[in-house]
Amino acid sequence: MAREFTEQEEVRRAALDRLHEEGVRPYGYGWDVTHHAEEVLASYDDAKHGAEDAAEPVERFEVSLAGRIMSRRIMGKASFLHLQDESGQIQVYVRRDDLPEGFYNTVFKKLLDIGDIIGVTGFAFRTRMGEVSVHAERVELLAKALRPLPVEKETDGKVFNEITDKEFRYRQRYVDLIVHPDVRSVFKQRATIISGMRRFLDERGYIEVETPVLQPVYGGAAARPFKTHHNALGMPLFLRIADELYLKRLIVGGFDGVYEISKDFRNEGLSRYHNPEFTMMELYVAYRDYGWMMSLVEEMVETLAIALHGKPEVTSGERTISLARPWRRLPLFDAIAEKTGRDLRGLERDALASVATELGLEVDGAMGSGKIIDEVFGEFVEPHLIDPVFITDYPVELSPLAKRHRTKEGLVERFEAIVNGKELCNAFSELNDPIDQRSRFEDQVALGRRGDSEAMQLDEDYLRALEYGMPPAAGLGVGIDRLTMLLTGQDSIRDVILFPLLKPEAASEQEQAPDGP
RNA sequence: GAUCCCGUAGCUCAGUUGGCAGAGCAUCUGACUUUUAAUCAGAGGGUCCCUGGUUCGAGCCCAGGCGGGAUCACCA
Numbered sequence: 001m002a003r004e005f006t007e008q009e010e011v012r013r014a015a016l017d018r019l020h021e022e023g024v025r026p027y028g029y030g031w032d033v034t035h036h037a038e039e040v041l042a043s044y045d046d047a048k049h050g051a052e053d054a055a056e057p058v059e060r061f062e063v064s065l066a067g068r069i070m071s072r073r074i075m076g077k078a079s080f081l082h083l084q085d086e087s088g089q090i091q092v093y094v095r096r097d098d099l100p101e102g103f104y105n106t107v108f109k110k111l112l113d114i115g116d117i118i119g120v121t122g123f124a125f126r127t128r129m130g131e132v133s134v135h136a137e138r139v140e141l142l143a144k145a146l147r148p149l150p151v152e153k154e155t156d157g158k159v160f161n162e163i164t165d166k167e168f169r170y171r172q173r174y175v176d177l178i179v180h181p182d183v184r185s186v187f188k189q190r191a192t193i194i195s196g197m198r199r200f201l202d203e204r205g206y207i208e209v210e211t212p213v214l215q216p217v218y219g220g221a222a223a224r225p226f227k228t229h230h231n232a233l234g235m236p237l238f239l240r241i242a243d244e245l246y247l248k249r250l251i252v253g254g255f256d257g258v259y260e261i262s263k264d265f266r267n268e269g270l271s272r273y274h275n276p277e278f279t280m281m282e283l284y285v286a287y288r289d290y291g292w293m294m295s296l297v298e299e300m301v302e303t304l305a306i307a308l309h310g311k312p313e314v315t316s317g318e319r320t321i322s323l324a325r326p327w328r329r330l331p332l333f334d335a336i337a338e339k340t341g342r343d344l345r346g347l348e349r350d351a352l353a354s355v356a357t358e359l360g361l362e363v364d365g366a367m368g369s370g371k372i373i374d375e376v377f378g379e380f381v382e383p384h385l386i387d388p389v390f391i392t393d394y395p396v397e398l399s400p401l402a403k404r405h406r407t408k409e410g411l412v413e414r415f416e417a418i419v420n421g422k423e424l425c426n427a428f429s430e431l432n433d434p435i436d437q438r439s440r441f442e443d444q445v446a447l448g449r450r451g452d453s454e455a456m457q458l459d460e461d462y463l464r465a466l467e468y469g470m471p472p473a474a475g476l477g478v479g480i481d482r483l484t485m486l487l488t489g490q491d492s493i494r495d496v497i498l499f500p501l502l503k504p505e506a507a508s509e510q511e512q513a514p515d516g517p
Numbered sequence: 518g519a520u521c522c523c524g525u526a527g528c529u530c531a532g533u534u535g536g537c538a539g540a541g542c543a544u545c546u547g548a549c550u551u552u553u554a555a556u557c558a559g560a561g562g563g564u565c566c567c568u569g570g571u572u573c574g575a576g577c578c579c580a581g582g583c584g585g586g587a588u589c590a591c592c593a
Contacts, residue, residue: 007562008527008544052551071553078550095550114543128551148543150528165528167585223592242593268592269518278593423593454592479593493593503584 008148015111016144024107028142031066031119038087040065040124044132052126061124063134065090066142068178069116070151074109080133083120088181091133092120098137108139115145152179170500183495189308190484190496194261196307197281197480200300206257206283211246213239213263219462220244220401222454223266226276239265243282244401244475245462248430251284251473252465259283261480272492273422275500279480288474289429290413294390297417297425297476298325301388301483308487315489316420319386327388327417332377335391339381344373366450370397385418400440400456402428403472419486427476434466 005013019026040063050057067085077096082089096104112118122137169176169183177184198208216235218225220242228237243260250258261281268274285293302312305323312324330338333345342355349369356363356372361379363372373395385391392415393408402412413429431437441458448455484496494500 006527006544011544073552073555074549075552075555076549078552080552080555082553091553093551097550127553129553131551131553133551148527151543152528165585168528221593264593266592269590271590271592272587274592280593426593477593482593 006148009146012113012144012146012148015113016146019107019111019141019144022106022111024111024141026141026144028119028140031140031142032064033066033085033119034062034064036087037065037067037083037085037090040090040134041088041132044124044126046126050125052128052130057125062121063124064119064121065134066119067117068145068149069112069114069118070149072112072114077104079108083118083134084178086184091127091131092122092136093125093127093133094136094139098122098135099139103139107141112141113145113148114151115147115149116141117143117145150175150179166494167502170494170502173498186484186488186490186496187498189488190480192308193304193484193487194480196304197300197478198261200303201257201259201283204257206259206285207255209247209250209255209258209260210262211240211243211250211260215240215246217457217459217461219456219459221264221266222456224268224453226265226267241266242477243280244477245459247282247284248470248473248475249462249465251286251430252468252470256286257284270501272494273482275481275493275497277501278493278497281476281478281480283476283478284430284473285475286471286473289472290392290415290427290474293427293474293476294327294329294392294415294417297390297427297478298323298327298388301417301424304483305487314487316486316491319420321387321420323388323419327390329390329392329415331393332373332391332395332411333393335381335385335389336373336376339384340376344376368397370395374398382418382423383421386420388417388419388424390415390417396440397443399428400444401431401437403431403433404436422482422486423479424483424486425476425478427474430470430473430475432466432470432472434463437466438463 016026040061044061048058049061065083065085067083069081070084070089071082073080079094081092081094083092094104094108099108119140119142120134120136120138122135124132125135127133169180177187202208214228214230214237216237218238218241220240221244223241225238225241228239229235230237240262241264243262243264247258247260259281261279263277264280265277266274267276270276285296302323302325305312305314312322314321314323333343337343340359342359344352344355347355347369349372352369352372353363353367356376359376359380361372361375363375367375377391381391392413393405393411394402394414394416396402396404396410396412399412399414402414405411405413412431414427416426417424431440438458441456441463444456445458448457481493481496485491485493488496490496
């Protein structure tokens with residue numbers, strides 16, 4: 001079914017036909033780019049290239065750029081436009097008499113539009129109004145835009161044509177990126193964070209590995225998986241919810257430090273903090289424990305913040321948060337006591353339940369003591385932890401893969417870093433006792449039988465690996481999306497994921513996709 | 518899943534007690550060789566989300582639906 005075109009689309013399609021008639025190729029093959037807009041602006045030198053009132057420049061500043069037309073000011077025999085490339089925008093001055101016969105009047109004025117991608121060569125100069133610009137001597141169309149671009153115009157705080165519809169911005173991220181430089185900037189910063197993290201880990205000698213996304217047995221976290229099917233083997237497979245168990249197999253295999261930066265998938269709800277596929281960095285280091293890992297985390301996050309902002313500080317709304325080392329280390333029960341005034345240490349399940357109820361939580365019979373403690377923490381403590389803090393020593397039943405605490409009964413050597421009221425990472429001294437691990441898995445299987453859809457599966461092969469002997473090790477998982485939110489000051493995960501999951505688009509524009517084989 | 522809010526031109530939004538569908542920007546035509554929200558003169562553009570109801574008359578009131586957002590709950 002043919003889509004109806006808007007008036008502006010009709011105009012552009014008519015222009016496309018005219019271009020063909022005029023013998024102008026509307027979609028080019030490339031352009032020899034010598035400069036980006038920002039470089040020209042940064043390296044322009046009035047003394048050499050001419051100030052606005054200078055007679056003749058000492059030397060011509062030859063440039064060749066390519067980009068998108070973002071605005072046009074057309075006059076009789078000369079025009080201005082703003083060209084946007086990846087680096088930013090620069091003004092271009094186009095004169096009829098500098099271009100081939102007829103090009104200015106028939107092609108440039110009539111057939112080019114905002115949104116078209118062009119190549120420009122010429123020389124940089126400073127206009128009478130003082131703006132460094134490119135005096136075009138050659139203009140070529142590289143790609144005709146058939147849809148109008150919602151380009152913003154701004155003057156003295158008044159903004160016209162701004163796209164504020166979040167849905168539009170997420171669905172048509174390519175448009176969002178064109179018209180919002182700050183959105184481009186967030187994703188450049190995301191790349192800086194990931195490459196900085198990779199460098200940090202590589203410098204320490206840890207090896208980047210790749211483990212299966214499709215897993216016959218999923219594990220390593222408490223979450224519901226996506227299920228799929230392999231036709232040739234006729235077997236169900238799960239998209240990984242974590243990398244953990246495979247990475248620890250590699251520690252068994254003799255690697256002393258391995259990490260993986262990858263997508264994990266969890267079949268759960270969407271929110272400001274949750275997308276069904278998200279990016280995780282997991283790291284495992286042999287012969288280290290969780291105390292050592294805390295030092296590594298604070299150093300890594302501080303390093304990344306400095307790389308991004310020049311100082312170990314981030315902002316969230318009005319708030320400035322210092323990420324400078326060292327971070328406070330606070331046992332979970334102390335944190336709860338500090339914020340609620342209640343000491344939960346050593347309390348039995350029913351006593352915990354009544355304290356939680358007094359605090360105003362709803363407790364149902366299915367919740368074990370670990371779950372209740374977790375609820376109290378999540379409700380009354382975590383949201384109030386703004387400055388970075390390591391919360392340590394969690395109940396054993398919440399952490400089936402963590403090593404029992406060396407001195408504290410019923411707890412494991414686990415920590416989460418909390419910043420700005422949200423978990424940034426999760427880590428522990430890894431459980432390497434195969435007998436204990438088997439019984440923890442069995443507890444999980446029992447939970448699963450009682451209907452806990454997030455309980456872990458028993459992974460026989462992982463136990464086999466542990467039975468060969470795994471060195472003591474520290475493990476870490478960092479949510480890259482949330483780290484990026486923190487370091488770039490974004491308050492929705494959708495603003496740090498290029499293409500967040502959305503409901504399918506209503507059938508108006510999108511042809512219904514046929515089902516796969 | 519629950520609650521609240523929103524849906525009018527390409528974009529942002531007005532739209533009075535229910536009485537001819539509006540503005541800015543964008544688009545089109547013409548003028549203009551240093552503009553920058555260019556300017557000046559003119560023009561076109563609407564399934565007011567959908568369906569039904571009330572009414573002489575509905576963008577507005579009512580009911581149902583669809584789409585979206587925000588908050589809450591599970592999870593990183």
